[in-house]
Every structure is written in structure tokens, then in C-alpha cells.
Amino acid sequence: MKISRLCWICNINIADTAEHALKKxxxxxxxxxxxxxxxxxxxxxxxxxxxxxxxxxxxSDVIKNPKDLCK
Known part of the structure; x- marks a missing residue:
């Protein structure tokens, strides 16, 4: 079972998007x-x-951080 993380900013919504670790x-x-x-x-x-x-x-997903923000 995969556990969903909460958005680190609002701490309410499911984290469903990721930011680039390197600027696109x-x-x-x-x-x-x-x-x-x-x-x-x-x-x-x-x-x-x-x-x-x-x-x-x-x-590419390889240069993105794990999903830690909500849309």
C-alpha cells in the first residue's frame, strides 16, 4: 500500500506534483x-x-524532486 504525502506548504491536500530539482x-x-x-x-x-x-x-522525472506539493 502506497502512502500519500501531504503538501508541505498547505499540509492539507495530497502532494500530487513535483518541482524540478534542476531548473527546466x-x-x-x-x-x-x-x-x-x-x-x-x-x-x-x-x-x-x-x-x-x-x-x-x-x-524528465529523473530531475524532479519527489511529489511534495499540491496543484
Whole structure:
């Protein structure tokens, strides 16, 4: 059973959205919009806790914090 977290701001509603850990505008400025698959060796890679993940795009869940805010 998955336990839902409450929004850390209002502490009332279920946290159903997440903010980017890295600013999306910075990622878009560096790599552009759309899919990053076509960038080949220049496709950005995210490293966290010893795990390496290729970014699919600027809105990739891997560069977002856990859901901690309500809409």
C-alpha cells in the first residue's frame, strides 16, 4: 500500500506534483526542447546515488524532486 504525502506548504491536500530539482529553463537552454535521444553522445546524463540515467528531455522525472506539493 502506497502512502500519500501531504503538501508541505498547505499540509492539507495530497502532494500530487513535483518541482524540478534542476531548473527546466537551464536544461532547455543547454540542450534544447523536445527529445534528447537524437543528441547521441551529447545526450545529458543525470548521476544520483551512484546511478546514471540518460535524460529523455527537459521534463524528465529523473530531475524532479519527489511529489511534495499540491496543484
Amino acid at each position: 529553463t537551464d536544461i532547455v537552454r543547454a540542450y534544447g526542447k523536445g527529445s534528447y535521444h537524437n543528441l547521441g553522445e551529447k545526450q545529458p546524463i543525470h548521476f544520483k546515488n551512484g546511478k546514471q540515467t540518460k535524460l529523455q528531455g527537459a521534463n
